[in-house]
Every structure is written in structure tokens, then in C-alpha cells.
Amino acid sequence: MLKHMFASILVFGIANASLSTQAANHVNEGAAIIRYDTIHHPVIGKNGMVSSQRMLASKIGADILRQGGNAVDAAVATGIALAVTLPRAGNLGGGGFMLIHLAKQSKTIAIDYREMAPKKAHRDMFLDGDGNVDNRKAQFSHQSSGVPGTVAGLSHALEKYGTMSWKQVVAPAIEIAEQGILVSYDLSENLKSRHAWLTANSATKKAYYKKNGVPYEPGEILVQPDLAWSLKRLAAHGPSEFYQGEIAKKIVADMQANGGLISFEDLASYRVAEREAITTSYRGYTVASMPPTSSGGIHIAQMLNILEHFPLKQMGAGSADATHLLSEVMKLAYADRAEHLGDPDHFNVPVKGLTSKAYAKQLANNISLSKAMASKDIKPGNPAPYESPDTTHFSVMDSQGNAVSNTYTLNFSYGSGIVIPGTGILMNNEMDDFSSKPGVPNAFGLVGGEANAIAPTKRPLSSMTPTMIFKDDKPYVVTGSPGGSRIITTVLQVLINVMDHEMNIAAAVNAPRVHHQWLPDQLELEPGYSPDTIKLLKAKGQNVKSGKTMGSVQSIMYKNGLFYGASDPRRPDAGTVAVQ
Ligand code: DON
Numbered sequence: 001m002l003k004h005m006f007a008s009i010l011v012f013g014i015a016n017a018s019l020s021t022q023a024a025n026h027v028n029e030g031a032a033i034i035r036y037d038t039i040h041h042p043v044i045g046k047n048g049m050v051s052s053q054r055m056l057a058s059k060i061g062a063d064i065l066r067q068g069g070n071a072v073d074a075a076v077a078t079g080i081a082l083a084v085t086l087p088r089a090g091n092l093g094g095g096g097f098m099l100i101h102l103a104k105q106s107k108t109i110a111i112d113y114r115e116m117a118p119k120k121a122h123r124d125m126f127l128d129g130d131g132n133v134d135n136r137k138a139q140f141s142h143q144s145s146g147v148p149g150t151v152a153g154l155s156h157a158l159e160k161y162g163t164m165s166w167k168q169v170v171a172p173a174i175e176i177a178e179q180g181i182l183v184s185y186d187l188s189e190n191l192k193s194r195h196a197w198l199t200a201n202s203a204t205k206k207a208y209y210k211k212n213g214v215p216y217e218p219g220e221i222l223v224q225p226d227l228a229w230s231l232k233r234l235a236a237h238g239p240s241e242f243y244q245g246e247i248a249k250k251i252v253a254d255m256q257a258n259g260g261l262i263s264f265e266d267l268a269s270y271r272v273a274e275r276e277a278i279t280t281s282y283r284g285y286t287v288a289s290m291p292p293t294s295s296g297g298i299h300i301a302q303m304l305n306i307l308e309h310f311p312l313k314q315m316g317a318g319s320a321d322a323t324h325l326l327s328e329v330m331k332l333a334y335a336d337r338a339e340h341l342g343d344p345d346h347f348n349v350p351v352k353g354l355t356s357k358a359y360a361k362q363l364a365n366n367i368s369l370s371k372a373m374a375s376k377d378i379k380p381g382n383p384a385p386y387e388s389p390d391t392t393h394f395s396v397m398d399s400q401g402n403a404v405s406n407t408y409t410l411n412f413s414y415g416s417g418i419v420i421p422g423t424g425i426l427m428n429n430e431m432d433d434f435s436s437k438p439g440v441p442n443a444f445g446l447v448g449g450e451a452n453a454i455a456p457t458k459r460p461l462s463s464m465t466p467t468m469i470f471k472d473d474k475p476y477v478v479t480g481s482p483g484g485s486r487i488i489t490t491v492l493q494v495l496i497n498v499m500d501h502e503m504n505i506a507a508a509v510n511a512p513r514v515h516h517q518w519l520p521d522q523l524e525l526e527p528g529y530s531p532d533t534i535k536l537l538k539a540k541g542q543n544v545k546s547g548k549t550m551g552s553v554q555s556i557m558y559k560n561g562l563f564y565g566a567s568d569p570r571r572p573d574a575g576t577v578a579v580q
Contacts, residue, residue, distance in 0.1 A: 045578020096408025113153020
């Protein structure tokens with residue numbers, strides 16, 4: 001019997017081998033658009049693409065491209081639509097970062113529309129009488145909100161680099177806010193799981209629950225009339241409506257009634273900052289990413305510069321050797337983050353040093369491929385709690401070679417949980433991204449010091465990392481992710497999966513991820529790592545912890561005249577839409 005089985009397996013094996021030889025003779029796999037040697041397949045299109053965490057928002061962006069809009073027009077329409085379709089992270093009351101590549105000028109622009117601390121904010125505002133951080137105040141109060149930058153950032157991008165009018169790109173969002181969006185299982189469960197918290201504020205309860213706070217069931221329609229009112233006012237009166245008009249009045253009234261700090265003056269003086277993108281070379285590619293006030297670009301560049309000294313490709317994707325190396329590189333970068341990163345308008349961030357090839361070489365020399373460094377030997381600090389899973393990223397490319405990579409957020413899912421009455425606008429709790437007390441970790445377990453202390457008009461340090469890879473000076477990959485402290489490491493792994501491991505964009509996004517942030521000293525692994533690899537990692541001294549999933553990457557690759565896109569399977573209802 002056994003002998004018989006063995007014989008048939010052998011025959012099957014031989015038959016297969018001869019089939020694949022045949023295939024090799026007749027099919028040039030290298031030139032194929034669809035390759036059957038990969039498990040994961042991207043969405044493909046010829047005339048542009050939008051990838052976001054909500055299919056409906058991606059469709060709205062793709063429609064704008066079809067109407068002749070460029071990547072910036074489509075990105076702004078997608079961003080505003082996400083405020084309706086993904087209330088936990090899409091927003092008008094938050095802030096973020098946008099990287100734009102303009103094909104004609106061959107120029108990449110970094111737009112910082114991060115929230116700013118109100119003028120009345122001060123260093124110790126979240127400390128209680130005993131000098132401890134009051135997390136409720138820092139995360140869930142009216143004081144937890146920074147002055148929102150989203151409306152200013154998106155409208156700035158549109159005005160300077162788009163081709164359509166503000167009215168045109170806001171219109172689709174008004175329609176879906178008025179007519180309603182289909183409540184998915186994800187949205188329904190998400191709102192149910194936060195019922196007690198989100199119904200504590202009456203405007204939030206009214207915005208996201210039925211009468212008397214009854215949750216929506218999957219398949220029902222969520223209409224957002226107050227948000228539609230805000231969007232219509234924005235369309236009719238322009239973005240200044242948010243900072244100086246009726247919306248501003250409502251924001252300030254709610255702040256004054258609840259001990260919040262944001263004033264008319266704060267809103268009127270909010271400014272977007274255009275900054276120089278961080279760039280580095282990596283094995284023949286160029287990578288561009290976000291400069292401070294985000295820490296993302298600096299540490300992407302720093303980690304790639306270190307990784308360049310090791311044969312990552314030969315180690316193999318997901319191998320114990322490659323994973324150990326990533327862990328070591330991540331620890332070094334996050335130790336530097338805690339010390340050196342903050343708002344560059346308030347603190348001298350050593351950008352050149354941190355991203356220099358020479359510094360990376362010195363750090364690379366400290367890495368052993370067989371033994372993990374203990375975090376305490378890199379720098380002492382405190383262990384950290386877990387994260388809440390939101391923020392959102394979208395990527396857009398158009399047929400003229402323009403590209404947009406945008407990550408924006410309310411910080412936590414649903415931000416501070418506070419909707420400004422009458423507006424449907426959820427406010428961020430981005431003030432918690434400051435270091436309320438040097439050395440004490442924030443909600444993402446990130447420690448910081450003087451560089452990221454609270455000060456009036458300062459922007460809190462971010463990890464958001466909208467990024468592009470360039471090949472021969474043309475955008476090749478556009479990517480980014482949510483994930484709090486895990487954003488930078490998530491993006492890094494997508495980049496090396498493409499540049500080192502030569503994965504297609506879907507495989508690069510889907511592959512299991514790891515994360516180390518120096519403190520706590522633990523290497524988190526997503527589901528999908530084999531027990532054998534985990535054993536090998538432990539043998540190298542890694543403190544392995546099996547964790548939850550990380551990030552929600554929305555990516556596009558442009559190759560041989562086609563767009564390939566992938567939405568992360570880790571979050572439902574995301575979608576990549578191609579313009580054919
Ligand atoms: O700017 C930052 O780094 C954080 N406020 C991002 C928060 C985040 O990604 C939450 N979710 N995953």
C-alpha cells in the first residue's frame with residue numbers, strides 16, 4: 001500500500017515537472033502581467049488608480065480621475081469622502097501629511113497639515129496635582145484636541161497643485177453624507193464596541209447612533225445631516241468657513257462650554273507648512289517620505305541606510321535572519337526617535353545626521369546577526385501599553401505620472417470621541433502625541449523628551465509615513481499606513497518587500513509583519529510566522545511576542561505602463577479602484 005502511494009506521488013511529481021518544463025518552454029513569465037507563481041494578486045489598471053481604506057471613497061477618487069482630474073484632485077475628493085465613510089479616522093477635525101509628486105516639474109512636495117497646539121497650551125497641562133499624567137484629560141477631553149489641519153491641508157493641496165474647484169471635489173462627500181452610507185459589519189461592530197464611550201457625548205451619540213443611542217446594524221443606512229451641513233457650508237463659503245466662519249463659531253462655543261482651549265485666534269492663525277521631503281537612495285532606488293513634524297521619513301531613511309549594509313534578499317523574506325536584523329534596526333531607530341524628534345519649528349532636529357549614510361554605517365557595525373541587543377543597553381526607559389487601531393492612508397496615481405501619498409488621522413479611533421454639536425465633525429485627540437511628561441510613554445508606548453514637550457502653536461510629533469519609491473526618477477510605488485508607533489515599521493517592510501524581495505505590490509502588502517520600538521524590549525510578530533522561525537528568533541535572544549495585526553496599507557505600483565494596486569486585507573471594506 002505504502003509502496004503504491006509512493007509510486008503514485010512520484011509519478012505525479014514527474015508529471016508536474018514535465019508540465020512546468022513545457023510551461024517554461026512556451027510562456028515568458030518575466031513579461032507576464034498576471035504571474036501564477038504568486039499567491040496574491042493586485043488590482044490592475046491603465047489610466048490611474050486610487051487605494052483607500054473604504055471602497056466607496058476610492059470609487060469617488062477614481063471618478064474624479066475619470067472626469068479628467070489629476071492625482072491631487074482625486075486625493076482631496078477621497079480624503080473628504082473618507083470623513084463620511086470612515087468616521088473613525090477619515091476626518092475634518094484632525095490632521096495629517098501629504099506627499100505630492102508632480103510629473104511635469106519632476107518635483108516632490110511634502111505638505112504638513114498636522115494639528116497645532118492652541119496658544120493657551122502649556123508644557124504641564126496634562127499633569128495632575130501629583131505630577132502624574134492625567135490620561136483622561138490628555139486623550140478624551142476638549143483639551144486633548146489640537147487645532148485641526150485637515151481642511152487647510154487638503155484645500156491648500158488642491159489650490160496649489162490640483163486642477164478642479166473646491167466645490168467639485170467636496171460635492172461627492174455631500175451626497176453620501178446626505179443620502180447615507182451602507183453600514184458594514186466592520187462599522188457596526190466598531191461603533192457597538194465603543195458604545196458607552198461614544199454615547200457619553202450627546203453630539204457624538206446623535207451623529208453615529210439611532211434614536212436613544214441604539215446602534216446601527218449591518219445593512220442599515222447611516223445618514224449624517226450635520227456633517228452634510230458642514231460640508232455644504234465648506235463648499236459654498238470655502239475652506240475659511242472652518243477657520244473663521246460658522247463652523248469656527250460652533251467649535252469655539254463648544255470649547256468654551258467644556259474647558260477646551262481652541263479659540264478663534266487659534267483657528268484663524270492655523271497654517272499649513274510645506275516642507276522638503278526626506279529622501280534617501282536604496283539599492284538603486286530613491287525613497288521619499290515625510291519630514292518632521294512626522295518622524296516617519298527620517299526613520300525610514302535611517303533604517304534603509306542601515307539595512308543597505310546587509311544581504312537582506314539572500315536572507316529571504318520572513319526568515320529568522322532577516323526578521324532578527326529588522327528587529328535590531330528598529331530598536332536603534334526608535335531609541336533615536338525618543339531623543340531627537342519633535343516639531344522642527346520649535347526644536348532643532350538633527351535631520352542630516354540621522355539620515356546620513358555615515359551614521360547608518362556606524363549603527364550597522366553595532367549589529368550582530370546572531371545575538372539581539374538588549375534595549376536597556378541602547379537606552380533606558382519604561383515599558384508601554386497597547387495601541388488603538390486607527391488613522392488612515394490613501395494613495396493615488398494618475399495617467400500623467402502625478403502621485404499623492406496621504407496619511408491623516410484623529411489619533412485614536414474617533415479621536416477624542418467629541419463631536420462639535422451641529423457640525424457632525426469629530427475632534428482629534430492629537431495633543432496626546434506630545435510627551436506630556438518626559439520619559440512617560442504616550443498611548444502608543446512612545447517615549448519622548450524636550451523635543452516633543454507641549455508648547456503653544458507647536459505640532460505634536462507624528463509617526464505618519466506617507467512614502468514613495470522612485471525608479472529612474474519616476475514614481476514607482478506609493479504607500480503608507482495607519483498603526484500608531486507601528487506605522488514606520490509597517491511601511492519599511494512594504495518597501496523592502498518590493499525593493500529587496502521583489503514581491504508584487506499585493507504580496508508586499510499582505511506578507512506578515514514584525515515590529516520593535518526599542519521600549520518595551522519585545523519583538524512583536526503578526527500571525528503567519530512559523531513556530532520554527534519563532535524558535536530561531538528566540539535562540540538569537542529576541543523577546544518574541546505574538547501580537548495583533550499591524551497597519552492597513554493602501555498601495556499603488558506603476559510598472560511597464562500599468563498601475564498595480566493593493567488594499568490591505570487586515571481591515572475590511574478597503575478598496576483599490578483602477579481607471580481602465
Ligand atoms: O501621528 C501619529 O503618529 C499618531 N497620532 C497616529 C495614530 C494612529 O496611527 C492610530 N492608529 N493606528
